[in-house]
Amino acid sequence: xxxxxxxxxxxxxxxxLCVFSIAGIVEVIxxxxxxxxxxxxxxxxxxxxxxxRQVYIKEGCYxxxxxxxxxxxxxxDRYGAxxxxxxxxxxxxxxxGSKRTGPDLHRIGDSRSTDWHANHMWEPESVxxxxxxxxxxxxxxxxxxxxxxxxxxxxxxxxxxxxxxxQGGVKLGSLQEAKEAYMQEASVIVEDMKNKxxxxxxxxxxVPEIVALIAYLNHLGQARIAK
Numbered sequence: 695x696x697x698x699x700x701x702x703x704x705x706x707x708x709x710x711l712c713v714f715s716i717a718g719i720v721e722v723i724x725x726x727x728x729x730x731x732x733x734x735x736x737x738x739x740x741x742x743x744x745x746x747r748q749v750y751i752k753e754g755c756y757x758x759x760x761x762x763x764x765x766x767x768x769x770x771d772r773y774g775a776x777x778x779x780x781x782x783x784x785x786x787x788x789x790x791g792s793k794r795t796g797p798d799l800h801r802i803g804d805s806r807s808t809d810w811h812a813n814h815m816w817e818p819e820s821v822x823x824x825x826x827x828x829x830x831x832x833x834x835x836x837x838x839x840x841x842x843x844x845x846x847x848x849x850x851x852x853x854x855x856x857x858x859x860x861q862g863g864v865k866l867g868s869l870q871e872a873k874e875a876y877m878q879e880a881s882v883i884v885e886d887m888k889n890k891x892x893x894x895x896x897x898x899x900x901v902p903e904i905v906a907l908i909a910y911l912n913h914l915g916q917a918r919i920a921k
Contacts, residue, residue, distance in 0.1 A: 733780035735920040737862030738850065739913065741872050742879045742901070745843035746910025749833065749903045750789070758827070760791035761800040761914070774801035774915065781918060784856050796827060803915035808886035811908045830904070834892065838906035844872050862920035880905050883912075 739747060750756070763769050765776040777800050782788055806814075810821060815833060818825035847866055850856040858866035866872055883905045884896045895902055 731780055732783035733778055733919070735862065736781065736783060737913075737918055737920050738784050738856045738858050738864045739847070740864055740879055740909070741840065741843045741847050741866070741876050742838075742883075742906055742909045743913045744847050744910075745838040745840060745876075745901075746903075746906035746908065746913075747789075748839065748843060748846070749907045750910055751787075753830065753833075755799075756789045756791045758791075758793060758795035760794050760798045762790040763798055763800050769798070773798045774804055784850065784854075786850070786854065799911065799914055801915040803912045803917045805915075806911070808883055808908055808912060809888055811911055812887040812889055812892075812904065815904055815907070833904040833907060834889075834902055836903050837895075838901045838903045840873060840876055840901070843906075844869060844876075847872075876901070879909060883909050 761777075763773045763775070763777045770776055781800075814821045814827075815830045817829055818827040847856075847858065851858045851866060858864055865875055867875075877899075880896065880901045884892055887893075887905070887908070892902055892905065896905070
């Protein structure tokens with residue numbers, strides 16, 4: 695039988711693919727029935743961070759930045775502790791990325807401050823000489839979408855059992871309660887940005903997209919773990 699297959703490359707290839715496929719199915723399918731297990735203390739995204747994540751996706755940041763640090767010494771030295779699967783339990787969709795035109799961002803909240811992000815997004819070369827990243831000045835003028843972010847967080851809670859109100863002190867509550875928390879969290883970001891125009895916008899009850907995006911970036915890293 696085997697000698698016959700060796701003499702017939704086409705049938706040998708077909709047999710190999712069949713065996714390989716069956717082995718792959720046996721390995722992969724059981725994992726689909728398992729729920730993602732968050733690491734101990736993992737905090738859900740707040741509504742403001744969810745709004746920032748939506749901005750991150752809309753702007754296509756994942757096209758140039760990964761959020762997956764591999765367990766190699768060179769990557770750990772550069773980006774921080776390697777990524778654990780349980781850190782992505784509340785991420786839908788995953789933003790692992792497949793390219794690093796820019797650095798990995800999975801631990802960016804551990805090494806960069808709010809005002810650093812504010813300056814970097816306004817004029818990248820002002821803080822990273824030679825940077826090829828474009829400026830994102832439009833994010834300073836367009837307001838973030840609270841309603842959509844709240845709807846997404848509520849869906850995560852009801853459909854995927856993300857532990858809002860019970861894990862890490864991240865509250866969701868009613869629409870009004872969520873809006874109050876949204877504005878309170880944004881006020882901290884606005885104060886740290888040290889930007890007059892943003893402060894004036896916030897005083898009018900507006901939360902620019904840049905504020906939400908920075909909140910999301912600040913969340914990446916050890917800030918995701920409840921103390």
